[in-house]
Amino acid sequence: MIAAPLVSVDKLKIHFPTKRRGRTVKAVDGVTFDIEPSTTLSIIGESGSGKSTLGRALVCLTRPTEGTVLHDGTDPFRLGRSALRRHRRDYQLIFQDPHAALDPRMTILESVREPLDIVGEIPKADRNAQAHGLLERVGIAPALHERYPHQLSGGQKQRVNIARALTTRPKVLVCDEVVAALDVSVQAGILNLFADIQRDFGLTYVFITHDLAVAAHISDEIAVMYLGQFVEKGLAEAVQETPLHPYTRALLSAEPEPLPSAMRENNRIVLKGEVPSPITPPAACRFHTRCPRAQARCSKDAPDFRQLRPGRWVACHFAEEMLEEAGEKAQAGPAERAGQRQACE
Amino acid sequence: MRLYPHLALVKDVPMTNPARPPLLEVKNVCASLGGADVLRNVNFSVAAGERLGIVGESGCGKTVMGLSILGLASSAFHLRGEIVFEGRNLLDLPAKAMRHVRGREISMIFQEPMVTLDPVFTIGEQICETLRTHFKLARKEAREQAIDALAQVGIPAPAERVDDYPHQLSGGMRQRAMIAIALACKPKLIIADEPTTALDVTVQAQITNLLVELSEKHGTALLFITHDLGVVAETCDRLITMYAGQVVENAGIDDFLARPLHPYSSGLLRSLPRMSKRKTALPSIPGRVPTVAEMPAGCRFEPRCSLAQAPCKAEQSLLPAGEARKVACCRYDELMLPGVLN
Numbered sequence: 001m002i003a004a005p006l007v008s009v010d011k012l013k014i015h016f017p018t019k020r021r022g023r024t025v026k027a028v029d030g031v032t033f034d035i036e037p038s039t040t041l042s043i044i045g046e047s048g049s050g051k052s053t054l055g056r057a058l059v060c061l062t063r064p065t066e067g068t069v070l071h072d073g074t075d076p077f078r079l080g081r082s083a084l085r086r087h088r089r090d091y092q093l094i095f096q097d098p099h100a101a102l103d104p105r106m107t108i109l110e111s112v113r114e115p116l117d118i119v120g121e122i123p124k125a126d127r128n129a130q131a132h133g134l135l136e137r138v139g140i141a142p143a144l145h146e147r148y149p150h151q152l153s154g155g156q157k158q159r160v161n162i163a164r165a166l167t168t169r170p171k172v173l174v175c176d177e178v179v180a181a182l183d184v185s186v187q188a189g190i191l192n193l194f195a196d197i198q199r200d201f202g203l204t205y206v207f208i209t210h211d212l213a214v215a216a217h218i219s220d221e222i223a224v225m226y227l228g229q230f231v232e233k234g235l236a237e238a239v240q241e242t243p244l245h246p247y248t249r250a251l252l253s254a255e256p257e258p259l260p261s262a263m264r265e266n267n268r269i270v271l272k273g274e275v276p277s278p279i280t281p282p283a284a285c286r287f288h289t290r291c292p293r294a295q296a297r298c299s300k301d302a303p304d305f306r307q308l309r310p311g312r313w314v315a316c317h318f319a320e321e322m323l324e325e326a327g328e329k330a331q332a333g334p335a336e337r338a339g340q341r342q343a344c345e
Numbered sequence: 346m347r348l349y350p351h352l353a354l355v356k357d358v359p360m361t362n363p364a365r366p367p368l369l370e371v372k373n374v375c376a377s378l379g380g381a382d383v384l385r386n387v388n389f390s391v392a393a394g395e396r397l398g399i400v401g402e403s404g405c406g407k408t409v410m411g412l413s414i415l416g417l418a419s420s421a422f423h424l425r426g427e428i429v430f431e432g433r434n435l436l437d438l439p440a441k442a443m444r445h446v447r448g449r450e451i452s453m454i455f456q457e458p459m460v461t462l463d464p465v466f467t468i469g470e471q472i473c474e475t476l477r478t479h480f481k482l483a484r485k486e487a488r489e490q491a492i493d494a495l496a497q498v499g500i501p502a503p504a505e506r507v508d509d510y511p512h513q514l515s516g517g518m519r520q521r522a523m524i525a526i527a528l529a530c531k532p533k534l535i536i537a538d539e540p541t542t543a544l545d546v547t548v549q550a551q552i553t554n555l556l557v558e559l560s561e562k563h564g565t566a567l568l569f570i571t572h573d574l575g576v577v578a579e580t581c582d583r584l585i586t587m588y589a590g591q592v593v594e595n596a597g598i599d600d601f602l603a604r605p606l607h608p609y610s611s612g613l614l615r616s617l618p619r620m621s622k623r624k625t626a627l628p629s630i631p632g633r634v635p636t637v638a639e640m641p642a643g644c645r646f647e648p649r650c651s652l653a654q655a656p657c658k659a660e661q662s663l664l665p666a667g668e669a670r671k672v673a674c675c676r677y678d679e680l681m682l683p684g685v686l687n
């Protein structure tokens with residue numbers, strides 16, 4: 001038996017009105033994909049490409065303009081108010097901006113305990129104990145528990161947010177840039193915590209991140225977004241090793257490497273041209289105005305987002321060609337490529 | 346002194362010319378909160394055109410340090426020591442003179458754009474406000490410069506976006522708007538507190554290139570607080586590592602990455618996620634930073650350091666370790682700590 005996807009997104013569009021009549025920001029503009037239970041999907045991509053908006057829609061904090069987001073086969077927006085409220089407990093989001101997410105009038109402990117207080121199923125002493133336990137796991141010392149958000153550093157606030165989201169142990173947790181504000185050692189601890197919780201309780205994660213190393217480390221699958229659409233999606237290693245969309249290639253090549261200057265490869269693909277506005281995205285292939293590989297047809301027809309290999313989706317006219325080239329390269333010099341990898345280790 | 350043979354691979358880092366006078370000198374700065382030191386004897390300097398990175402444990406005092414330079418740290422902190430900028434001690438500067446320095450000579454890009462951007466004014470109004478505080482500009486001119494500044498940081502359709510309110514922008518665009526405000530007055534020193542944390546890598550590269558270009562062309566000095574060691578490697582000349590309110594290492598960036606001298610620095614480098622170890626537990630430094638009440642009298646990292654020995658129980662201060670390098674660890678010359686290459 002094939003389990004139903006936990007989250008199923010179909011032709012999702014989310015548009016925002018602008019001041020000028022008739023013009024809308026096409027934040028998410030036609031995205032279709034499924035998320036399997038107990039897996040981790042990372043969404044990477046251009047700033048402003050609609051990742052956070054999509055993330056909010058996944059946990060029904062934003063209503064689709066068109067299309068649907070189904071949870072276990074049902075549309076949460078068809079639920080009654082109280083059913084929707086209960087449903088939301090299972091679908092949580094950790095916001096990109098930790099400061100905006102915490103109530104400034106609540107102490108840290110109160111903030112973390114609040115979701116349990118609302119549910120109100122267990123005695124207060126137990127709720128306190130749970131909150132204490134989670135704060136300890138994210139490395140927030142007891143001495144900070146009675147403080148208010150403004151008395152904490154950026155990374156401390158972010159960890160409080162993480163603890164808060166984990167209290168009710170949701171089914172799906174969307175994490176919007178949650179580790180970016182943490183130093184790499186604390187980040188490692190938090191990523192390990194996420195992995196432990198997934199192993200123990202079968203959580204499903206959607207990680208929105210700009211850190212490609214983090215995405216590669218934690219996720220089963222990676223999706224790449226550009227101007228409101230997915231341009232590539234596949235298994236994490238596959239996308240990382242053989243990106244098949246020119247935008248993904250540019251993105252991967254721009255990753256700053258923590259290596260001494262003499263050892264850094266200087267093969268960055270610099271994208272030319274201005275970032276187009278999501279109010280008036282380019283016609284046909286949305287990437288054609290900046291694409292190093294673009295040909296005449298790219299400004300005439302939109303490439304389909306199609307499955308090249310099982311689980312491997314790409315929207316570029318030349319994806320098959322790139323796949324072939326990549327195959328040849330892999331045969332020509334596996335040793336060479338292994339050498340490059342080792343340099344980073 | 347070359348302690349590390351494999352570094353023969355690495356080209357020499359241009360060290361700051363010792364003859365070049367520092368633009369900013371932080372001397373023995375302490376920040377205390379109810380009698381306990383959140384910053385303790387912090388020392389470092391930045392010359393014109395130099396780009397200094399600051400990394401360190403979350404909560405170790407990086408933001409408080411940056412805010413102190415601008416006189417913006419919370420009044421809960423009591424500051425001691427000297428922060429000398431072009432011969433003047435900023436800690437003694439009257440409020441009025443400080444306002445002139447702030448934004449005009451030193452500007453800061455803050456960690457949390459939503460805290461600094463005012464939700465009731467448009468992005469354009471906020472840039473114009475900064476410009477008009479420091480320069481005599483007509484409204485129209487200021488608006489044009491604001492649009493220009495937005496274009497410089499890569500915001501698409503800047504003439505349309507200039508009238509947006511902060512909540513209408515994506516996280517990354519808000520951050521770029523903040524950067525535009527900071528750059529608008531062409532300051533001598535930019536303090537950037539995790540300026541690219543919310544940006545994708547291509548926009549990040551654009552912003553860091555812009556900062557590098559500014560420092561090379563106009564001699565703008567940069568104090569770059571970040572957790573992203575890749576960004577530091579590509580942007581900065583030198584780096585200081587902070588732990589629990591102290592500077593524990595000060596080194597050229599290449600030396601640091603190849604051969605860190607402080608166990609905390611080495612621990613940071615080992616925690617980086619790597620392709621080859623996907624889906625395995627990442628090495629993280631066990632334990633957490635001590636709170637002020639738990640602060641050890643000796644080396645502040647000692648309770649978490651796997652290499653600690655008896656002498657570590659004594660207070661450690663930042664001492665020269667070879668040329669143009671400093672470290673606060675009494676065991677540094679006995680240890681061969683792994684960096685990014687091993």
Ligand SMILES: Nc1ncnc2c1ncn2[C@@H]1O[C@H](COP(=O)(O)OP(=O)(O)OP(=O)(O)O)[C@@H](O)[C@H]1O
Binds near residue numbers: 153181403404421456
């Ligand atoms: N207004 C305040 N009142 C009391 N304590 C504060 C206040 N602001 C910061 N702190 C504390 O001072 C310490 C240093 O904070 P700071 O914001 O400088 O850390 P940071 O190094 O910037 O961390 P991060 O990397 O997480 O941003 C932290 O332990 C924090 O909890």
Ligand SMILES: Nc1ncnc2c1ncn2[C@@H]1O[C@H](COP(=O)(O)OP(=O)(O)OP(=O)(O)O)[C@@H](O)[C@H]1O
Binds near residue numbers: 046047052
């Ligand atoms: N409430 C809103 N009203 C109008 N426009 C909006 C609103 N929220 C988002 N947008 C716009 O939608 C687009 C996508 O924004 P979103 O925040 O989803 O991007 P993102 O991919 O998360 O970017 P980042 O990486 O910078 O956080 C942007 O152009 C943004 O300005």
Ligand code: SF4
Binds near residue numbers: 285289315318
């Ligand atoms: S379809 Fe054309 S423009 Fe679009 S990504 Fe592929 S090569 Fe570039």
Ligand SMILES: [Mg+2]
Binds near residue numbers: 051052096176515517
């Ligand atoms: Mg976002």
Ligand SMILES: [Mg+2]
Binds near residue numbers: 153155407408409456
């Ligand atoms: Mg900070």
